[in-house]
Amino acid sequence: MTEVPEHLLRRAKERREALGSSGGDEGGEAAAPQGADEAASYAEAEKTGKIPAHLLERSRAARAKAGGGEAPASEGAATPAAGAVATAPPPPPTVAGPGGHTQRLLTVVKAGSIQDVKAKPVDKVHTWPHLLVVEFVAALAITAFLLIFSIFVDAPLLSLANANETPNPSKAPWYFMGLQELLTMFHPMVAGVTIPGMGIFALILAPYTDRNPSNKPEDRKFAISLFSVHLMFWAILTIIGSFFRGPGFNFVFPWIDGIFFHL
Amino acid sequence: MAKTVEGRTRSQQLADRLSQLGDTIQGSQAWNSIFRPGSIFRKGYTDSPRNRSYVVMNSVLYHLHPVKVKRHAVKVSYTLCLGGLSFFLFILLTVTGIFLMFFYRPTAAQAWTDIAALETSVTFGLLVRNMHRWAAHLMVLSVFLHMARVFYHGAYKAPREFNWVVGVILLTLTLLLSFTGYLLPWDQLALWAVAVGTNMMGYTPVFGDQVRFVLLGGVEIGAETLIRWYVLHVLFLPFVLTIFLAVHFWRVRKDGGISGPL
Numbered sequence: 001m002t003e004v005p006e007h008l009l010r011r012a013k014e015r016r017e018a019l020g021s022s023g024g025d026e027g028g029e030a031a032a033p034q035g036a037d038e039a040a041s042y043a044e045a046e047k048t049g050k051i052p053a054h055l056l057e058r059s060r061a062a063r064a065k066a067g068g069g070e071a072p073a074s075e076g077a078a079t080p081a082a083g084a085v086a087t088a089p090p091p092p093p094t095v096a097g098p099g100g101h102t103q104r105l106l107t108v109v110k111a112g113s114i115q116d117v118k119a120k121p122v123d124k125v126h127t128w129p130h131l132l133v134v135e136f137v138a139a140l141a142i143t144a145f146l147l148i149f150s151i152f153v154d155a156p157l158l159s160l161a162n163a164n165e166t167p168n169p170s171k172a173p174w175y176f177m178g179l180q181e182l183l184t185m186f187h188p189m190v191a192g193v194t195i196p197g198m199g200i201f202a203l204i205l206a207p208y209t210d211r212n213p214s215n216k217p218e219d220r221k222f223a224i225s226l227f228s229v230h231l232m233f234w235a236i237l238t239i240i241g242s243f244f245r246g247p248g249f250n251f252v253f254p255w256i257d258g259i260f261f262h263l
Numbered sequence: 264m265a266k267t268v269e270g271r272t273r274s275q276q277l278a279d280r281l282s283q284l285g286d287t288i289q290g291s292q293a294w295n296s297i298f299r300p301g302s303i304f305r306k307g308y309t310d311s312p313r314n315r316s317y318v319v320m321n322s323v324l325y326h327l328h329p330v331k332v333k334r335h336a337v338k339v340s341y342t343l344c345l346g347g348l349s350f351f352l353f354i355l356l357t358v359t360g361i362f363l364m365f366f367y368r369p370t371a372a373q374a375w376t377d378i379a380a381l382e383t384s385v386t387f388g389l390l391v392r393n394m395h396r397w398a399a400h401l402m403v404l405s406v407f408l409h410m411a412r413v414f415y416h417g418a419y420k421a422p423r424e425f426n427w428v429v430g431v432i433l434l435t436l437t438l439l440l441s442f443t444g445y446l447l448p449w450d451q452l453a454l455w456a457v458a459v460g461t462n463m464m465g466y467t468p469v470f471g472d473q474v475r476f477v478l479l480g481g482v483e484i485g486a487e488t489l490i491r492w493y494v495l496h497v498l499f500l501p502f503v504l505t506i507f508l509a510v511h512f513w514r515v516r517k518d519g520g521i522s523g524p525l
Contacts, residue, residue: 127332175403
């Protein structure tokens with residue numbers, strides 16, 4: 001048989017003591033014989049570890065009154081109808097645990113450990129069809145766009161590579177044109193390594209340097225302006241490098257001198 | 264009159280037989296072993312919440328997604344589909360790239376003539392090469408815009424900090440993939456664009472010359488550079504990118520789905 005944990009036993013004992021002593025203090029002075037009786041039975045129960053005698057008696061009386069069944073011999077007065085229904089079957093024997101207890105406290109579980117009290121209902125929809133349809137249409141649209149664009153616009157293929165013949169101007173791919181444009185202003189190490197390196201580093205550190213917890217645009221005016229300024233700066237450099245630079249990487253106007261740019 | 268009645272019954276018979284055949288196929292063990300419960304190819308797919316969940320759970324591709332997503336997440340105006348489109352362009356580039364690999368040899372003597380032959384004498388060769396090139400530019404653009412979108416939504420904030428870092432790595436890898444592919448046609452545009460790019464990398468402090476040497480496989484761009492960048496372009500970088508993509512997608516879900524609403 002599983003044992004009741006020691007600390008629970010101790011707590012129950014203390015509680016019982018407290019109850020017993022307080023009952024004794026009040027009941028004794030109030031000259032209620034029943035109260036004195038109860039105190040005595042509590043004290044007895046505490047010693048033996050059994051249910052107090054007067055409680056057992058009370059439950060026996062109640063049971064007798066309700067079922068009219070087996071009446072204890074000592075309680076003749078409490079069972080006036082005992083003789084009439086003496087043939088009733090006896091109730092099943094009560095199974096008593098250690099110390100005569102009929103019930104045991106297994107454990108106390110606090111609410112927080114079995115239910116997530118933080119969880120708030122979120123408005124959700126099924127991925128199929130709501131999200132997958134959108135994705136499917138987007139994929140189809142981009143495929144159609146690419147196919148049609150590729151039918152009409154050919155990828156450039158210039159003459160065979162020749163290391164002895166430098167085209168004028170020589171341009172990097174468009175996503176590096178910002179860097180090449182920076183080359184006109186800074187030392188190659190600054191333009192080609194330091195600035196892009198620091199840019200990537202700053203991007204990686206962005207979530208760790210931005211300590212503002214809000215994601216609302218009105219709360220993050222500084223972050224948004226800073227990012228936008230850099231984005232615009234970069235876009236303008238790329239556009240100038242791509243379209244406004246001609247032979248010798250000199251400044252030209254594309255509508256006058258033509259476009260010196262391949263994708 | 265009799266002819267039309269006979270004709271109708273005959274077509275009806277044919278339709279019956281066809282639907283019977285369909286039922287047999289869809290009820291067969293082989294069919295049911297291929298298409299898991301909830302598949303719309305299964306017999307008797309009905310639109311129920313249970314089947315909607317099954318569709319996502321029982322598909323290897325769709326189960327990148329959770330069964331349910333936040334309502335604001337399916338609004339096109341929130342994500343502009345940029346992340347998904349970047350991934351889709353990557354798939355498109357893989358498919359067209361594999362096609363191109365059949366007709367291309369990464370040697371200085373053959374690379375350019377292979378491309379020229381691809382454009383003139385291979386069926387759909389020019390079209391597929393065009394698609395590969397435009398898709399590559401578009402992917403750089405969409406990855407870049409995706410990053411901007413994520414920044415403007417503040418979506419890199421806790422708990423998504425690390426996924427932003429993975430995203431920056433993916434952006435760098437995308438640029439490298441595009442740049443390594445730039446050299447492969449081996450024309451004047453390729454040679455000199457790459458020359459400009461790698462000259463800049465040569466200015467890396469302290470070990471700039473070594474960086475340049477490793478990248479080019481020599482002191483100047485040549486046949487060694489071509490084979491080196493080819494392997495980087497078709498195997499190494501896609502391999503690394505795929506690993507980071509897996510981490511990226513996995514973290515999107517682990518960090519609680521996409522961010523927002525604002």
